Structures are given as C-alpha cells and as structure tokens.
Amino acid sequence: MTRILILGGGFGAMAATRKLERLLRPGEAEITVVSYENFTVFTPMLPEVPSGNLEPRHVVTPIRAQLRRSRFVLGRVVGVDFATRIVEVDHAIDGSRYRLGYDHVVFALGSVTSTFNLPGVAERSYPLKGLEDAERIRNHALACFELADVTEDEEKRRRLLTFAIVGGGFTGVEAAGEFTDFFRSIARFYRAVDRREISLVLVEAGPQLLPDLPPAMGEYSVRALERRGVRVLLNAPVAAADKDGLSLKDGTRVETSTLIWSAGVKPSPLVASLPIGTGRGGAIVVQRDLSVADYPGVWAIGDCAQVPSPAGGWYPPTAQHAIREGPVVARNIVSALRGLPMQPFRYEALGMMASLGGRRGVAGLRGGYVLTGFLAWLLWRTYYLLRLPGLDRQVRVALDWTLGLIFPRDISELRLYTESDRDATGADRRPGAGL
Ligand SMILES: Cc1cc2nc3c(=O)[nH]c(=O)nc-3n(C[C@H](O)[C@H](O)[C@H](O)COP(=O)(O)OP(=O)(O)OC[C@H]3O[C@@H](n4cnc5c(N)ncnc54)[C@H](O)[C@@H]3O)c2cc1C
Numbered sequence: 001m002t003r004i005l006i007l008g009g010g011f012g013a014m015a016a017t018r019k020l021e022r023l024l025r026p027g028e029a030e031i032t033v034v035s036y037e038n039f040t041v042f043t044p045m046l047p048e049v050p051s052g053n054l055e056p057r058h059v060v061t062p063i064r065a066q067l068r069r070s071r072f073v074l075g076r077v078v079g080v081d082f083a084t085r086i087v088e089v090d091h092a093i094d095g096s097r098y099r100l101g102y103d104h105v106v107f108a109l110g111s112v113t114s115t116f117n118l119p120g121v122a123e124r125s126y127p128l129k130g131l132e133d134a135e136r137i138r139n140h141a142l143a144c145f146e147l148a149d150v151t152e153d154e155e156k157r158r159r160l161l162t163f164a165i166v167g168g169g170f171t172g173v174e175a176a177g178e179f180t181d182f183f184r185s186i187a188r189f190y191r192a193v194d195r196r197e198i199s200l201v202l203v204e205a206g207p208q209l210l211p212d213l214p215p216a217m218g219e220y221s222v223r224a225l226e227r228r229g230v231r232v233l234l235n236a237p238v239a240a241a242d243k244d245g246l247s248l249k250d251g252t253r254v255e256t257s258t259l260i261w262s263a264g265v266k267p268s269p270l271v272a273s274l275p276i277g278t279g280r281g282g283a284i285v286v287q288r289d290l291s292v293a294d295y296p297g298v299w300a301i302g303d304c305a306q307v308p309s310p311a312g313g314w315y316p317p318t319a320q321h322a323i324r325e326g327p328v329v330a331r332n333i334v335s336a337l338r339g340l341p342m343q344p345f346r347y348e349a350l351g352m353m354a355s356l357g358g359r360r361g362v363a364g365l366r367g368g369y370v371l372t373g374f375l376a377w378l379l380w381r382t383y384y385l386l387r388l389p390g391l392d393r394q395v396r397v398a399l400d401w402t403l404g405l406i407f408p409r410d411i412s413e414l415r416l417y418t419e420s421d422r423d424a425t426g427a428d429r430r431p432g433a434g435l
Helices: 011-023 043-048 131-148 154-160 170-189 215-227 319-338 373-387 391-406
Strands: 002-007 029-035 039-041 060-062 071-081 086-091 097-101 104-107 111-113 162-166 199-203 230-233 238-242 245-248 253-255 258-261 265-267 298-300 351-357 360-365 369-372
Touching (some): 002 097, 011 029, 043 131, 043 170, 043 373, 071 097, 104 319, 131 154, 131 258, 154 162, 162 170, 162 245, 170 215, 170 351, 215 230, 215 351, 215 360, 215 369, 298 319, 351 373, 360 373, 369 373, 373 391
Parallel strands (some): 002 029, 002 104, 029 071, 104 298, 162 199, 162 258
Antiparallel strands (some): 039 060, 086 097, 111 265, 245 253, 351 360, 360 369
C-alpha cells in the first residue's frame, strides 16, 4: 500500500491529514502522522495562558482525537534519507529509533523562535511559542511577584516588577494586552506591592506596532496599550540581554527580570539541515503545487515552507495559510496517486486581528475594512472560538472566558515544569531561576 508520512502535528499537518482521510479510498494508502507532542496547540489563544485567562489544556487538542484512520507516532524527526525514502524518528518517551518508509512525505514541522544570535538573548529570554513556554512565563511572572512582595532591595524590586516583551507583532501586542489585565487582576494579592510599581515595556525594532496592518491600526494599538500603562518603545532594536535586563542599540537600558521574546521565527532547524533546496531562513522551497522540485513525493507546507505567491514573493508564515495549504497538498498527493493534474496553492488572506486587553482589539479585514475597540475584540473572540478544533475545547474556553469576567486571575504558582529545565543553550529555565 502507498505510504504517506505527515511530519508535524500542527495546523498544516492536521488540515492535510483530515483532507487525506476524506479523499483516500479504503486501502488506497496508509497515513502516518509524526509529531513530538501529542497535541495541536491553538496558538492564537496562547498569549492568554501566561496571564491565566485560559487553562493550558483548553488551548490544545489531542492529535489522536483528530484522526479517524491514520496512525500516530509520538516522536521527533531526526533525519531523512531521500535516496532510500526513510525518515528517522526518535520516540518522545524512551528515545528508541524508528525508521519509517514513505512514498509521499509532507514536511509540516513549523518554526522555532529566532533570537537573531543577539548576545545573551537566547539564554535570558522566554520565548512564547509553545504551551510549555506559556506555562513557564506564567510561573516566572508569579515568582517575580512573590519575591518582590518580600524583597527590601529597591533596585531588585524594580527589576522584578518590570516585564519586557520584545516584538510588536501580533504575539507581542497580544501578550502585552493580556499582561495588563493579568497584573490589574492579581496586584491585590501582593499587599506589599504598589500597583504603580508594576511596569510593562513593549519593545519594537520597527516604526510601527502590528506592521501587517495599516499604520493607523498600529497607532491605535500604541494608544490603547499606553492608556493601560504599557510603555511602548518603537524604533528600538535590541542589542543584547543579560541577567539584569536588556540593552537597546541606541544605548537605552531596560532593567528587568523578565524578558519575553516574540520578535521573530525561523523554520524548524531540522528542515534547514536537509540536503534539499532551502530559501528564506532555511525554509523548504516548494513549487506552486507545494511539491519540492527534483524530489518526487516530497511536499512542504506551513511555517517550514517557502510557498510562492502568484502576486510575487511568498506567502507569510501564519496559521491562516498553513490551514489552507493542508487541503491543497492532500488533494495534490491524491492526484499524484491517481495520475491527475496538480492544483496550485492560491489564497487571499481574510485579514489579521489582535486583542489588546481591556476588551479592546484591532482588525484589518479583506477588502481594506478596519475595526477597532470592543467590536474588533468581540470579532476576535468569536472567530477564534469557532476555529478552535473540538466542541469540548470550545465549551471549556467559553467557560474560562465567562469565569474570567467574574473572578480574579489565579495566582497558584504550579511548579510542574521545573525538573529538567535546561535547554539547548544551557540556560536554567526553571521559573524564577536567576532572580
Ligand atoms: C503566540 C502565537 C500566536 C499566533 N497567533 C496567530 C494568529 O492569530 N493567526 C495566525 O494566522 N497565526 C498565528 N500564529 C502563527 C501560527 O501559529 C503559525 O503560523 C502556525 O502554527 C504554522 O503552522 P504549521 O503547521 O506550519 O506549524 P505548527 O502549527 O507550529 O506545527 C508544527 C508541528 O511540528 C511538530 N514538530 C516540530 N519539529 C518536529 C520534529 N523534529 N519532529 C516531530 N515533530 C516536530 C510540532 O510539535 C508541531 O506539532 C501565532 C503564533 C504564535 C507563536
């Protein structure tokens, strides 16, 4: 039987797998999905996890629950031999090596945070990319409050109560908005902390927040965040980070114990190491039908792919695009099996939205329409709630949001991620480490 391997368990991979399951006739091909997490993270809601507005489990959907007839392997892809058509996978639980053969393979391995090799940043910052990152940031922020509540060293206390977010794109802006809600809600529990001592700084290298939206939307976002007490620094590229804070290229210092990095992503490093054509930042270069030239049976979608746009350039790495590329790659694989013509990927983005905290948002929609304020926030919530996979998850998130309107945010500092927290950079990632 034809073997189809889907590498990854995120937006693109799941969209491709679901479509393949629907299109393939029984016995026509077997599908295997490989991912090192057994769930799909719904990233648009991720910034609400560190702020305690949403429970971590509620923004993820188990992969097995999304599959109807595909096999799932919980493992990390560590190598690919294109000559023998073998993918090497280390099981995520015991590390045992599996060699999976394929006739068609879809790379949908996503991206990782990029710190642009800036000195100290990888070691000192918290990325906001996955569920574990979100939980770490939450526990670290709570650790800062716990310490600030008892420390008498003024300088240290100021550092502990200053939170810096780098990156004025959607993730950074939404995280800033969420944090303002979070701090307002929890400050009452830390009696020795004066609310005015808490400071949140949003640092953006370019001249505008939300550069994918019209400039007026960026200006609106600056005003909305500043009204909620956020210090927004524009045209402020970062030079380096150290244990006491952040240095900007213009010499400005931000003394902080918490640096959240959402300034950029780059394709999965595994992909960049493959001997096939890679382009922008190491992404797999695909043709308009999402296949890789000169490698029959090899396809790539999502953040790890460089997908050409008919308008020139490439499609941006967003969930919106990955979700639409999945069904196209599925249809093209089925066409390849049946000797039918390929279909090019073509998609016009619906628009982009961001929530700004305090029940405010901004949205730039297809056709040049823009929305701001409460309506944009409501649209954001409604749209993403409906897109969240799984009715049970939708109900849980709706309940979290409802309870969030009534009760203060939870301040339990759960040390569930503190045992093996040294990452590839050697940095100690335990919340509160180095404070
Ligand atoms: C906080 C945040 C908010 C965002 N908000 C939005 C938004 O509002 N709208 C929007 O359109 N986009 C948003 N994005 C971007 C969006 O999440 C990505 O563009 C999208 O997830 C890309 O989909 P993908 O399928 O390519 O990769 P992903 O969804 O990242 O999936 C990659 C998968 O590959 C797996 N994987 C990676 N490496 C390996 C390996 N070596 N072996 C096995 N498995 C592996 C991972 O576990 C994961 O399952 C946001 C991103 C973040 C971080």
